[in-house]
Amino acid sequence: MSNASRPFVLISEVGPRDGLQSIKSVMPTAAKLRWISALASAGLKEIEVGSFVPPKLLPQMADIREVVAHALSIPGLRVAVLAPNLRGSQHAFEAGVHKITLPVSVTDEHAMANIRKTTAQLIDEVREIVALRDAQFPGVEIEAGVSVAFGCTIAGAVSDDKTMRMCHAMAECGVDEIGLSDTSGYANPAQVRRMFRRLQTEFGDKAGGAHFHNTRGQGLANVVAALDVGVTTIDSSQAGLGGCPYAPGATGNIVTEDLAFLLEAMGYDTGIDIDALIAARSILADALPGESLYDHVQDAGLPKGFTYADGRAPSAPQPEGCLLGVPQ
Amino acid sequence: MSNASRPFVLISEVGPRDGLQSIKSVMPTAAKLRWISALASAGLKEIEVGSFVPPKLLPQMADIREVVAHALSIPGLRVAVLAPNLRGSQHAFEAGVHKITLPVSVTDEHAMANIRKTTAQLIDEVREIVALRDAQFPGVEIEAGVSVAFGCTIAGAVSDDKTMRMCHAMAECGVDEIGLSDTSGYANPAQVRRMFRRLQTEFGDKAGGAHFHNTRGQGLANVVAALDVGVTTIDSSQAGLGGCPYAPGATGNIVTEDLAFLLEAMGYDTGIDIDALIAARSILADALPGESLYDHVQDAGLPKGFTYADGRAPSAPQPEGCLLGVPQ
DSSP, X not given: OOGGGSOBOEEEEOIIIIIHHTSSSXXXXXXXXXXXXXXXXXXXXXXXXXEXXXXXXXXXXXXXXXXXXXXXXXXXXXXXXXXXXXXXXXXXXXXXXSEEEEEEESSHHHHHHHHSOOHHHHHHHHHHHHHHHHHHOTTOEEEEEXXXXXXXXXXXXXXXXXXXXXXXXXXXXXXXXXXXXXXXSOOOHHHHHHHHHHHHHHHGGGEEEEEEBOTTSOHHHHHHHHHHTTOOEEEEBGGGOOOOTTSTTOOOBOBHHHHHHHHHHHTOBOOOOHHHHHHHHHHHHHHSTTOOOOOSHHHHOSOTTOOOTTXXXXXXXXXXXXXXXXXX | OOGGGSOBOEEEEOIIIIIHXXXXXXXXXXXXXXXXXXXXXXXXXXEEEEEOOOTTTOGGGTTHHHHHHHHHTSTTOEEEEEOSSHHHHHHHHHXXXXXXXXXXXXXXXXXXXXXXXXXXXXXXXXXXXXXXXXXXXXXXXXEEEXXXXXXXXXXXXXXXXXXXXXXXXXXXXXXXXXXXXXXXXXXXXXXXXXXXXXXXXXXXXXXXXXXXXXXXXXXXXXXXXXXXXXXXXXXXXXXXXXXXXXXXTOOOBOBHHHHHHHHHHHTOBOOOOHHHHHHXXXXXXXXXXXXXXXXXXXXXXXXXXXXXXXXXXXXXXXXXXXXXXXXX
């Protein structure tokens, strides 16, 4: 198959940030570093390695400087972090990251609950962060991660126009990319197609990637919709790490293993070796005993006869098939 | 919204058949009957209530006659069963079912392992079953459930042409409908679009529904692809009951609750009350302690502000939102 017929889709791994910040356990630093190295070895090209937030708020991220320094030592890896404000961004710039994601809630309700600011205050702060970048750290990419873009756990339904108004504010602030986040699993595929189409029409090259949570099991369904309208960057988290402590059983981000399988099976090139990804998962499982992991491909193995989009065969042997009763 | 803009999609519940036959526990008959009634009360219009197979092969289905009799007493419910052969079909016809699904494997390897017949023998038997129906039970619908249509756990990859050859054989036998089954979670959305388009082009009104397993987490992604090309009947199983005893953790059919949420959120009418569906699930959970259930919407609840495709509000109160750390 020619390259033209198998376009590249970037899986941006957010497990070390969105996954680890959403669980109560704190992953030991040494394990984090091994995990990030293993993820990169499996072919992930961009990893959001943590957040620059006060350790008393998120002790899971207290080692962010050490983690960033390690990630920057991995050849070819694009190192992203999340920063909720100017102070965190300053630290992130100084640490030498390649990319900062700024979470900006669409609703005042979510913004207040999340970081005690109104959306107007958030917009002002993004403007200051972009000015700082322009003045002192010109090589660093800034993405606005537009949160609760498809619906809000506090305010409820969010109109398309309301989300787009925040996107326009972000473009005016001068961010490089605007991504849409389904923070709590509210999105549906019809809405995803509609919103990303509009993002591309209104912002062209600044239209960014998709960040879906699998809270209601709809994550990969929404990915299909995003791919349909040409989205080429999708966030995910190894083993779907994360979730919500107030909704027992609710899952976190979409699962990197399952996403990589989806993309490769559909003919998209990801550069990922799924067996190596599954091997990386054991570092996570060992370091976080008792945390729920949600992957499917890990449990079932790759299908017999599976080949990657570029024609490669899997690197590990495939499991025996399953037969019981009279299957259909 | 007008009816024209929210087309009806039939969810065909297969939990009492595909779910229960795939687990080791045997659900007590009284609980089965209560469960089926509760599923119908939640708005499900077609339920595959079991299989006509020898009890020594599948003790889970030993009460099939009693279950069918009960299901037939529920007003408005379309009662379907699976039958693997002429003998089972004869019994199903006599029991008065509305519809029989005949599982026909695309590969000889799967057919032999599953019911010890070649595909040629399967085709001959379907011809006899249709002849019996035509002669004595003219009102009963026969669907061919074309198994391992997207790939086979034993033979590996299955070509589109190979699956289509079995579909043509089924049409020649005189079945009413030809559905495609992803028996072991091999399908991807690109393949699903391609295959169902071809099914519709080649068989018109005989093109049937989609039966997906969520073995590798791709179930709802494949549903989106099927909807895209106009498929209007989707099989699913409450709580994703089922799975595979040889792949611990591997899930079964796609989850009815999550599917109903997907469809209603996208604007498709299903006639289902998701809260009533979740209530029905407790009968299942109580009757099968220790069995894994895989639903997401049950765990997370409906989103705040959710409305059904027809504008209805949910019948139960919605849970509190989730906030932790700095979500994106």
